[in-house]
Amino acid sequence: MQMNRMRKAALVLAAVGMALGTAAYASGASATTRESSAPQGLSTLKVALVAPSATNDLAFTQSMYSALETLKGTEKLQISVSANEYVVSQAADIIETYAHEGYNLIIAHGSQYGSIIEQLAPKFPKVSFAWGTAGATFGMKNVFAYEANSNEGGYVQGYMAALLSKSKVLGICGPIATGDAKLYVDGFVDGAKAAAAANNYKVTAHTVYTGSFSDNSLMASCAKTFVGNGADVLTGSSQSVVGAIGVAKSDHKLWFGTQWNQSSLAPHNVVSSQVYNWVPILKQMFTAIRGGTLGDATYVIGLGNGGEKINFNKGYTLSASVKTEAAKLIAEITDGSITVPQ
Amino acid sequence: MSHFFTYSILTATVVTALGLAAPFLLAALGETVGQRSGVINLGVDGIMLLSAFATYFTALKTGNLFFAILVGMGVGAVMGVVTAFISVTLKAEQGISGIGIYLFGLGFSDLLFIKLVGTPLPINTLNPINIPLLDRIPAIGGMFFKQTILVYVAFLLVPVVTFLLNRTTFGMKIRAAGENPAAADSVGVNVARIRWQAVLIGCTLAGLAGAALLLFDGIFQENLTQSEGFIAVALVYFGAWRPVGVMGGSVLYGLAIAVVLEWKSLGIIPLSASDLAATAPAVITVLALLTVARRFRQPAALGKPYERGG
Helix, strand or coil, X not given: CHHHHHXXXXXXXXXXXXXXXXXXXXHHHCEXXXXXXXXXXXXXXXXXXXXXXXXXXXXXXXXXXXXXXXHCCCCCEEEEEEECCCCHHHHHHHHHHHHHCCCCEXXXXXXXXXXXXXXXXXXXXXXXXXXXXXXXXXXXXXXXXXXXCHHHHHHHHHHHHHHHCCCCEXXXXXXXXXXXXXXXXXXXXXXXXXHHHHHCCCCEEEEEECCCCCCHHXXXXXXXXXXXXXXCXXXXXXXXXXHHHHHHHHCCCEEEEEECCCHHHCCCCEEXXXXXXXXXXXHHHHHHHHCCCCCCEEEEECCCCCCEEEEECCCXXXXXXXXXXXXXXXXXXXXXXXXXXX | CCCCCCHHHHHHHHHHHHHHHHHHHHHHHHHHHHHHCCCCCCCHHHHHHHHHHHHHHHHHHHCCHHHXXXXXXXXXXXXXXXXXXXXXXCCCCHHHHHHHHHHHHHHHHHHHHHHHCCCCCCCCCCCCEECCCHHHCCCCHHHHCEECHHXXXXXXXXXXXXXXXXXXXXXXXXXXXXXXXXXXXXXXXXXXXXXXXXXXHHHHHHHHHHHHHHHHHCCCCCCCCCCHHHHHHHHHHHCCCCHHHHHHHHHHHHHHHHHHHHHHHHCCCCHHHHHHHHCHHHHHHHHHHHHHHHHCCCCCCCCCCCCCCC
């Protein structure tokens, strides 16, 4: 009898463990915040951001969150944020909840959310949805799409990487070959090849896609593999690059960032970062919504329209000649005399 | 493919493979000790996750990697107390309680990470240690003798655990508790105590495995282990409950991951086949399990709670 009681107690303990773990998992997996920062009124826009990583990820999510914060006052926004929604099915539930709650604009910040928007948008014709980075609005009147011509900054940084590399071996860590991540990787490789052709030497650019936007550990393993193969300059895209930047730092290799300024993660190793600025296109979306247009438009940021900027790390001493080459390329891409292939 | 068969690439592949194998080996050696005593612990993965987070957080706050490893092992030991209490003292069904511990480790490590850290920040990793003279052996010196301390520890533990299990009185009691606990009890072996000790050793090594995994990449994330703890349990079967066999399985698995990484890096595996290739290590392990494990018999009392006179 006593043994049975003990077994029951053990089962209860195991069940508590499972429940605690599950509850902790559920509560720890995502973070939803609601804030009211503008006076309620007819001109106030209720905007929800659903993003796959933290709002301070030094990458993709932070770029959008910061843009919204910048516009909060001037555009009279009431912002809600649901971060760390890397589980797409959970993100779908949250997006639907925001739609039921009558948000004016729901930004699904990640190409992985595309199918959700395609399914939900027809059910909520009075709600405006935006998703990126991708070019497809699915032909819907209430869906905006936004893209980043990250290949432009990628090209400039790839060019610099080839010039700076001593081994002439570069390592490029990609998440999933889609959206701005693929554009950046392709642009970086093209830039490196252009530098090699201009200077008459050969550059090897190793590229790996990890298959995940959130697997920091696998990205770090890729970076280690590149270093083992002789790469002395690394780069990568997505919010999962933090581990790879750590490898660059500990192995004293150079790093080129994208999406956000990543200098703080490796102050002596980051050469430059391509920084996204979504403010111009968000303003256009808000104006359109206030004017009664809820979607069916695609917006693109790039070096030419101020949506992307190459931020040189002050903690890294970049040779004047390389910086001059970079500035020249940026000017040529901006004025259209160079078109970076997509 | 010819790029792969150059000395520098092969060396890099083997170095990576051994680094990747170390966490599997540490966890599987610990699980071997536990299973030889009759206790199967499916919570290894959860314990590795908790220990990895403890190691990460300590390293992040103190910068002291040695202290961080000790904290990781300590967390493993604490989880060992919980595991032993449930499995040995309370005599719970070991599979179910192990899954409970795994889920707790998965959820709680993620919760702590989100609440205490938030944005993942990289930490320093362990520097390789060159073994004098041995690192200069042509061809293999660079592959095997320029590793981190935890890789050396993992492989040195193979003969240590073999000796412990086969050549000591304590090891004999562990094996007796796993094969025929009633007989062991009849000659004065305290089965519960032996199983407690074996589980504590196993979970402490699982904690060390979590630390080794964390320090390989220098970054923590939700579900860092990605079920490596379960692979470690499978490797015990693969290795037929023998440390040398477990080592063979761990190296095979580490090598499979490293080769896939290397081939992807060199473009040998095209992008279109990239996701399929990522499953190769698991497929290889399952095939190896199917071919090897059936030849050996598991400890007779594995997974069975011992009740005196029962």
